[in-house]
Amino acid sequence: MDMYEKLAILAEAAKYDASCSSSGNGRSSSEGTIGAATPTGCCHSFTADGRCISLLKILMSNACVYDCKYCISRRSNDFPRATFTPREIAELTIEFYRRNYIEGLFLSSAVVGTPDWTMEHMIEALRILREEYGFAGYIHAKAIPGANPILTHRLGLLADRVSVNIELPSEKSLVSLAPDKTKHNILEPMGLIKTGIEENCEDIVKYRHTPKFVPAGQSTQMIIGASPETDYHILHLTESLYKKYGLKRVYYSAYVPLQEDSLLPSLDTRPPLLREHRLYQADWLLRFYGFEASEIIDPKRPMLHPEVDPKCSWAVNHLDDFPVEVNTADYEMLLRVPGIGVKGAKRIIRARRSQKLDFDSLKRLGIVLKRAKFFITCGGKTLQRLPETTESMLWAITSPNRIGGFTDYGMEQLSLFEPMLIKEASFECLTGEF
């Protein structure tokens, strides 16, 4: 089997892994090495589905001994099988890297024989890359659940980021859909990596030349929509993963139906892309915007709203905290304004140090006022009359074109136009009033 065939098969098998980031670690190259890493990462291409290609994402092998129901590489599936040798992986990475196709390697694998055998071969591929080729670019490696802790540790010394997929959001789903994997098997390496990173941080302070262990942190992934868990459950799980295991990222992967199974959604189900998108928005709120999961979602409405993003949904339910004065509000509060993101908030802070901001200067800073205008004041002034109730605010946000700038929000009941009904249904969902 030649490289073309192997690459086609093993890329085909690897593509359901969501993670492709090359961020989190900076490193420059030195004499006799090739490659560097930038803390912000770099995406080198985008596939026809709009996802980025930053790393060469391949499986080492797809000849799996496990039989997870949702997986294309499961044992009982009739699918072409291939296995790369460690040297082939290293060579391919270097040649792609030189041509600026990729930022590095994302190596995962099906379980071939035993977890230990698989891990040993993955480690060998990374060792060749790092030691023989002197590769200093980014490496993301998947730890195989159930492998010897010593192997996980060795993997961590060679890779920038290590991840263990928790696969499904609850133990119950794991038992029914991935019968060969257990919660313990998955959480054990995660815990090992977490303590490894903590110890390594202490050692680096003491001894300057301590080799770095998983310097870009660890991440994980779960499949959304293959099992019945709610967004409420998923977001609280995510939050506890960030807090307990110090993860850098939790990835969500909308379930893509590949095969018929009575336990899985039917083949004609569309992947829940909008739900995945909303979960990512909520995830960003947890990581960069200082939100708690309990603020974003409550058990009475356990799914995120499809029409309005989670931050907006929080804001319309906390109108007492608004409007925010742009010239004085602190960074944390600016971040909570719908329509203002991390970049926008930082620009506002930078600009207002030496000048008073009005709406014109906000526009110049690139702040999109479409939604923000309902939640902010500039020097005590608002851009237009602000809606006072959650319902009218939602109405204003979701239908900006229909009403325009001259709205009298008290008059909305008189509207001749149809969409009232749909909108009202959506308010219900959002506010939890029904």
Added chain:
Amino acid sequence: MSDRGILIFAYDGSFEGFLSAVFDSFSMKVIPSDVVVFDDMEPSLLKIHYVETDFEHAKRVLSGIETKLGKTVLNMVKTAFLFDEPGKEAAILRFIHKAFAEGKSTGNKIGDEAVNRVYKMCVAVNNEAERFRQFTRFSDSNGALVSVIHPKHFVLPLIKYFFCNRIKNEHFMIFDAEHGAALIHTPARTAIIPVENLEIPDSSEDNFYSGLWKSYYRHIAIASRYNPTCRRNHMPKRFWQYLPEVSEELEHGFVPKLSFGTSAEIAAALKAETKLLSKGE
């Protein structure tokens, strides 16, 4: 400042030339209505002052900006000068005058109209540079790596570190055909030099890895998530000319077949492809 608005400065287009123009503007106490490059000058009724490029003056302006106005302003001036659209010099000059009048904090007044203009130029230049870090592709010709790019702005100085750092021990060249300059790197030396015309070495022998890359690109996409708009937002079409992975799509305008979605369909497609390959087609 009685002459204000009726005078045009003409300079040679170099950064030092521009700094000399700044020097003249301060020493003559005028803010010209426009600053243009000799070569692109159109006949005009306005009075023209020809700026003589003086390295001593340029150095004084540069160190003056650095000590009096700080790193932020200096970086903005340097970055904005790489912007490549008419009117950039006048905007930067106005910004410098404002900064000397109002002090160090001017660099932060990005909500102000004059400052914002320069700030936006910097953002545009930096964005363009990031795109070329992402989408520059090399082809290997006899062990040396070669790439030709057509950036909107003069980004070579900004992407220099990125490439020189990562492939330090390679010989490579990035030729900016739009601005007639090339970044040339060998393990011993790096330089950006003006290049008028360039014979691009034949890279047809480099088909093996670019072929693998194309195949990889096709197989890593998920058919049921097909989203061309999202791809275009992240990877606008004007960059496709550099990317081997989309070269066929660009040339023939066809969308690669992504219609198979189920495991059985993917398996069948892979088997068919393997068969084709083993026949040597």
